[in-house]
Amino acid sequence: MTHLGTAPHKAEKTTKIPRWVLGLGPLVLIAALIALFSLLNAPGLTGLGDDRPPEEAVVVENIELTDGLITLTVRNEGADPVTIAQVIVSDYYAGLTQSENQMTHLESNTVTVSYPWVQGDPYDISLITSAGGRVDATIDAAVLSPDKGTSFFGLMALLGIYVGVIPIGLGLLWMPFVRRSSPAWIRGLLAFTVGLLVYLTIDATLEGIELVRDNASYGGPLVVLLGAVTAYLILEGIEGWAHQQTTNPATQPATQPATQPAGTANPAQPAGMANPARLSPQMLSLLIAVGIGLHNLGEGLAIGSAYAVGSLALGASLVIGFAIHNTTEGLAIVTPLASQRPPLTRLAILGLIAGAPAILGALLGATVYQLTLAAFLLGIGAGAVGQVAIKLLPMLKDTTGRTLTPLTAGGIITGLIFMFATGLLVIT
Template sequence: MPKWLQAVGPVAVLGAIVTLLATTSPFEMLAVSDGATTLEILWTVTIIGTIAGIVPVLIGMCWFPIIRELDPRYLHGFMTLAAGVLAFIALEMFEGIVGYGAAADRTALAAALVVVGLGGTFLAMSAAGEWRQRELASHENRGLRIAYLVALALGLHSLGEGLGIGVAFVQGNATRVTLLVLAFVIHNVTEGPTIVGAVVRDRSTPLRRHFALMGVLAGGPVVLGGWLGSFVSSPLLAVLCYAVAVGAIAQVLIEVADLIRFDAEAVFTRTNTATFAVGFALMFLLEDVFVGLLESWLVAG
């Protein structure tokens, strides 16, 4: 396949999906009626979550051949760009923790959930990472392990996305559902390169099933979060989900730094620092600027 097609193809597919969603408003007919069964709600939320979560992650992974041919210095820069994306998501999730914690009736319980969710997840993933590192010490594909951890961290963050979709769906707010899906499609397509950025340093290319599994691991929790949001609207649940996500991302950031340090003398080079800032700024533009403009356009339409 020509390189230009490998580079442009995912963009074309993403553009087609976004255009279709924005122009047809397919969720206008999906508002929940009083007579909707549990199975109907679950099935509809599953479709919405798959479109918003799994599909864009898999699209983003299609840039793997292009990323793999980059110079090692730029590969490290790409991984720090991914770290910038993760850092912004962690900050966003922390803001969610503060907001939902303030809305909860039992603030002491909310604080305990933050400690358990964030600290417990960080320690559990650290222990699992050390064990797997010992098990894979004689293998070359360390990057694949990091990629799975990145996918897991992104998946835990995706629970929060699903919660928002589920709540908007059961409220019958089709415009809000469309807005969220559009925002998450564009946002989650960046998660594909974020995941495979760790794999490119390995000498052997992983089997295709690994890409599929990592895509489901990163995007699938949007479906699970949608189910939870459809039936359980609780600030305490949101606090726990977000705390787990922040703990997972913190551990992944450490893993990414260790992976770069394995190949290079320094982690904080000019290139790495610049690309980290670009990743953070990119997510700010997508999450804060773009979503605000899109919401204004949908409401006006």
């Protein structure tokens, strides 16, 4: 029996397309369209610019000197293939051998030049391409490149310890001073830390851009910004995950409330300091250690590459300068722990996180040093310390809620000036 005013229900068949098909479909259509255009020789796709001369853009990435040989690593940044035909060293043609007869886009080539160079003399080198192009490089003072054996890599590891681990370990000895400081002094020290991190952010960014300013391979200066954004987002993700773990009731101990009553002071926060309500002092010190560690990775790269190309005096000056420069980084790590009594093992782990990457950087710089990689790692260091500086800002607030007071503004300025003054010791 059918009721008036109602229609019999009809079962409708609906076929759902899988979601992965919906996502992949446009890509398949684009690929098919490009293939069709190429097959039909669509106007504008082929033959464009056949009559123009080749565009040659070659950069010299590295120079090594051994007995009677000059070895250059070059890379083709342009879209057109490039062939190195001749080499001129200080107005004299020299014999050469190559690992590649022709370099395609972004391909590298090792050019070995036979030339009786003299220790300490300067040399101008010109690579002549088959199309008549010229690629210039300069050796200010010829120095025998060190033999990269076991003792050399041991030296690099030792230099990383000198630059990263020892100075930061000495900086951690400020922990008793920090623990006995008043809340106002703690805010001043945190402001000093912010100034230190801001300086490191700017310094690493400018150094990375300078490295690839004249090298457009792999995006040039863009790789610095890519590294900075990547590091910033990774640390933000780690912080968000840690915050979820600490605020999730399922992860809270049964004897502790999941949330803290409003208006109750955080016992982990020094009296008189505003609670950022997001990061614990332990997490802040860990983020600072990670950020400084990523920055020290770039410093290790600079030292390792200086020794690898034979700039031994430059490498020594970098070691001394960076060692003095990095001592206050230990202070930056322990300052958020002012109200804590962390065990020595935790402090040692934080010191290694911040300092040990200098060892890895020195080894990388001495072996696989490449300008774009170095710039990317410097960008990562800049993004990491910049992210930590932002996270420290809420801890500068006084009892009235103001962040920039005469005390904190003076602390930031002092941190900037101190890092600038010690940075003058780093001769580059």
